[in-house]
Amino acid sequence: xxxKRVILQVKGLSKDFQIKGKKLGxxxxxxxxxxxxxxDIHEGEVLGVIGESGCGKSTLGRCLVxxxxxxxxxxxxxxxxxLGVRAKDxxxxxxxxxxxxxxxxxxxxxxxxxxxxxxxxxxxHKTVKGRAAMEQRVLELLKQVGLDVxxxxxxxxxxxxxxxxxxxxxxxxSINPRMIICDEPVSALDVSIQAQVINLLKKLQKEYNLTYVxxxxxxxxxxxxxxxxxxxxxxxxxxxxNGGDIYKNPLHPYTQALLSAIPPExxxxxxxxxxxxxxxxxxxxxxxGCPLAGRCPQCMERCKNEMPRLKQQGEEGHQVACFLYExx
Amino acid sequence: xxxxxxxxxxxxxxxxxxxxVSKAVDxxxxxxxxxxxxxIVGESGSGKSVASSSIIRLLPARTGKIVSGSIDFDGxxxxxLGKRELLSFRGRDVSMIFxxxxxxxxxxxxxxxxMVEMICAHHKVSRQEAYRMGEEALRKVxxxxxxxxxxxxxxxxxxxxxxxxxxxxxLCSNPKLIIADxxxxxxxVTVQAQVLELLKDMREKNGMAILLITHNLGVVWQMCDSVMVMYAxxxxxxxxCKELHHNPLHPYTWGLLDSMPKLSSNSGEELAxxxxxxxxxxxxxxxxxxxxxxxxxxxxxxxxVPDLKELEPGHFVACHxxxxxxxxxxxxxxxxx
Numbered sequence: 033x034x035x036k037r038v039i040l041q042v043k044g045l046s047k048d049f050q051i052k053g054k055k056l057g058x059x060x061x062x063x064x065x066x067x068x069x070x071x072d073i074h075e076g077e078v079l080g081v082i083g084e085s086g087c088g089k090s091t092l093g094r095c096l097v098x099x100x101x102x103x104x105x106x107x108x109x110x111x112x113x114x115l116g117v118r119a120k121d122x123x124x125x126x127x128x129x130x131x132x133x134x135x136x137x138x139x140x141x142x143x144x145x146x147x148x149x150x151x152x153x154x155x156x157h158k159t160v161k162g163r164a165a166m167e168q169r170v171l172e173l174l175k176q177v178g179l180d181v182x183x184x185x186x187x188x189x190x191x192x193x194x195x196x197x198x199x200x201x202x203x204x205x206s207i208n209p210r211m212i213i214c215d216e217p218v219s220a221l222d223v224s225i226q227a228q229v230i231n232l233l234k235k236l237q238k239e240y241n242l243t244y245v246x247x248x249x250x251x252x253x254x255x256x257x258x259x260x261x262x263x264x265x266x267x268x269x270x271x272x273x274n275g276g277d278i279y280k281n282p283l284h285p286y287t288q289a290l291l292s293a294i295p296p297e298x299x300x301x302x303x304x305x306x307x308x309x310x311x312x313x314x315x316x317x318x319x320x321g322c323p324l325a326g327r328c329p330q331c332m333e334r335c336k337n338e339m340p341r342l343k344q345q346g347e348e349g350h351q352v353a354c355f356l357y358e359x360x
Numbered sequence: 361x362x363x364x365x366x367x368x369x370x371x372x373x374x375x376x377x378x379x380x381v382s383k384a385v386d387x388x389x390x391x392x393x394x395x396x397x398x399x400i401v402g403e404s405g406s407g408k409s410v411a412s413s414s415i416i417r418l419l420p421a422r423t424g425k426i427v428s429g430s431i432d433f434d435g436x437x438x439x440x441l442g443k444r445e446l447l448s449f450r451g452r453d454v455s456m457i458f459x460x461x462x463x464x465x466x467x468x469x470x471x472x473x474x475m476v477e478m479i480c481a482h483h484k485v486s487r488q489e490a491y492r493m494g495e496e497a498l499r500k501v502x503x504x505x506x507x508x509x510x511x512x513x514x515x516x517x518x519x520x521x522x523x524x525x526x527x528x529x530x531l532c533s534n535p536k537l538i539i540a541d542x543x544x545x546x547x548x549v550t551v552q553a554q555v556l557e558l559l560k561d562m563r564e565k566n567g568m569a570i571l572l573i574t575h576n577l578g579v580v581w582q583m584c585d586s587v588m589v590m591y592a593x594x595x596x597x598x599x600x601c602k603e604l605h606h607n608p609l610h611p612y613t614w615g616l617l618d619s620m621p622k623l624s625s626n627s628g629e630e631l632a633x634x635x636x637x638x639x640x641x642x643x644x645x646x647x648x649x650x651x652x653x654x655x656x657x658x659x660x661x662x663x664x665v666p667d668l669k670e671l672e673p674g675h676f677v678a679c680h681x682x683x684x685x686x687x688x689x690x691x692x693x694x695x696x697x
Contacts, residue, residue, distance in 0.1 A: 084548040084549070084550060084551075085548055192637050194637065195637075222403040222404055222575065223403065223575065223577075223616060223619050223620055224403065224615060224616065224619045224633060224634040225403075225637075226619070227619035227620075227621075227631040227632065227633040227634075228633045228635075230621070230631055231630055231631050231633060234630070249548065249549070251549065251623065252620070252621045252622060252623045253621050255621070255623050256621035256622075256631070257621075279623050279624065289550060290549065290550065291623075292553075293549045293550045293552065293553035294549055294578065294623065295552075295553075295556075295576060295578025295579045295581060295582045296578060296581050296582050297578065297581070297622055297623065297624065298581055298605050299581040299582075299601045299602045299605050300602070300605075301581070305553065305557075307553070307554070307557075308550055310504075311518055311520065311521070311551070
């Protein structure tokens with residue numbers, strides 16, 4: 033890729049949730065799910081987002097499709113803000129960005145047949161007119177994801193997990209979106225089925241020049257599908273790098289720890305483990321300093337008081353938020 | 361090590377449901393030595409959990425039945441144990457760690473209360489003594505501030521902490537075997553690494569054997585000495601961990617190994633997949649269960665159930681195409697035909 037066109041731009045995105053206090057009548061606390069996220073997504077790329085549970089990766093995905101209203105910041109799709117637009121324009125926006133959810137069991141209406149589920153977005157967006165044309169289009173979509181005509185009138189409970197996820201994919205691509213947010217699309221599937229769905233997603237990407245944001249907690253899956261990878265920790269981006277670099281040259285201490293925690297690929301492999309002490313701190317309430325400060329083996333005095341910013345480091349496109357690399 | 365602790369021979373566990381007999385476990389044999397970590401891998405529905413629950417006879421009373429086979433644990437025939445003996449067998453000799461740490465603890469009792477209850481059931485000690493033992497056990501599994509944790513409810517602890525509490529509980533009675541059914545599936549990778557490390561540590565210190573059930577081959581490589589691959593209720597391959605990695609023989613194992621994305625592999629190439637889906641467990645038992653998805657299947661595979669054969673010393677495979685004189689080779693090249 034010579035000229036990378038930015039399709040979606042995220043500027044200073046923050047999302048807070050108000051949560052109830054522990055005691056009756058006590059003040060409400062604020063949970064900072066996302067803090068000051070800056071991100072450019074290029075056209076036709078797969079952007080992997082990885083992090084532990086509670087780090088805000090799903091919230092980020094939901095903000096991008098407009099399921100959450102961000103507290104602060106802007107999201108620009110091809111230069112136009114997708115926030116605060118009129119209802120009519122919003123429909124247009126939704127057409128461009130679609131989402132595939134994690135749980136294939138709960139993301140399909142149990143009372144809709146496969147054909148109903150897949151055709152619903154096309155009915156809402158009025159892209160296909162007439163019953164015969166709709167049926168034709170649904171069949172075409174089903175064939176594209178590896179299902180067939182006999183599956184059209186079945187209900188979700190008659191499908192296996194992998195087939196259901198295929199239906200979700202068919203539904204997402206039904207209105208020709210430019211971008212698909214995949215929120216843990218393969219986490220609920222078995223390895224052999226997982227490989228089938230990953231291959232399907234890759235095939236469709238090539239066919240339609242789709243842009244994916246691929247959210248997962250499984251580093252090997254993310255590494256496999258992504259061109260660039262975003263590593264998140266406690267609502268912040270700690271590192272952005274190209275797909276290959278994460279394995280060869282991880283910079284942030286958190287990324288290094290994450291890599292060392294992955295089970296080995298063969299029984300002879302001896303891994304040097306970087307163990308992070310303790311657990312992920314709670315995102316509730318205010319904090320200052322680097323989010324990893326309490327667990328980082330290389331924590332400095334400065335980390336406890338200041339928040340490191342994402343800075344370019346080394347190769348092009350490799351950004352890291354850590355003071356360790358700022359001195360030089 | 362070296363001494364056999366548990367022998368399971370030709371175990372068959374069927375479920376009698378309204379729509380037919382589901383052969384969840386259909387002829388599984390293996391053995392575990394003292395201090396050994398054995399892994400069972402397989403996809404969901406392959407019968408790995410049912411096989412392990414059968415060892416402590418934890419099956420739904422109405423529908424689940426062990427139809428045939430024998431389970432010998434340290435000289436006792438588990439299948440002949442009475443109700444009362446079974447109670448002391450579970451928990452004292454064999455304890456189990458379940459997949460979801462949040463649901464295996466009762467949400468309405470404090471951690472301390474649940475630990476005391478557990479300890480009092482198996483040891484003749486006073487409640488004060490049991491409380492002290494519980495606190496000690498929590499400290500052993502690396503829970504900081506164990507005294508205060510005894511006084512917390514499970515919802516106040518994170519998933520990793522809950523799993524530690526459960527491991528602590530199962531260690532209290534000093535069992536000879538721990539069955540860990542997907543102990544880390546619900547946890548994050550960094551926490552998973554901590555929990556696995558803890559299990560390994562406990563093995564070193566107490567010398568108990570561990571039966572680890574998982575669908576993650578990476579976990580197997582890290583933890584296990586021997587491993588059994590299950591598919592649709594049957595053992596397809598059973599050997600040592602290193603042998604399985606360097607010289608897998610069953611086509612299903614090949615598919616499983618190839619379909620895992622690897623960190624070091626190139627992302628340009630397509631992932632190998634196993635076509636199709638696992639068979640309905642009510643209809644199995646007439647052919648090789650893998651024959652409908654196997655690229656090497658022949659007529660024989662579709663008409664006859666393959667036996668588990670020892671092809672190399674300590675390496676068992678159930679495949680018609682893998683024999684002493686004719687061998688399949690991974691990657692589709694058929695030699696010796």
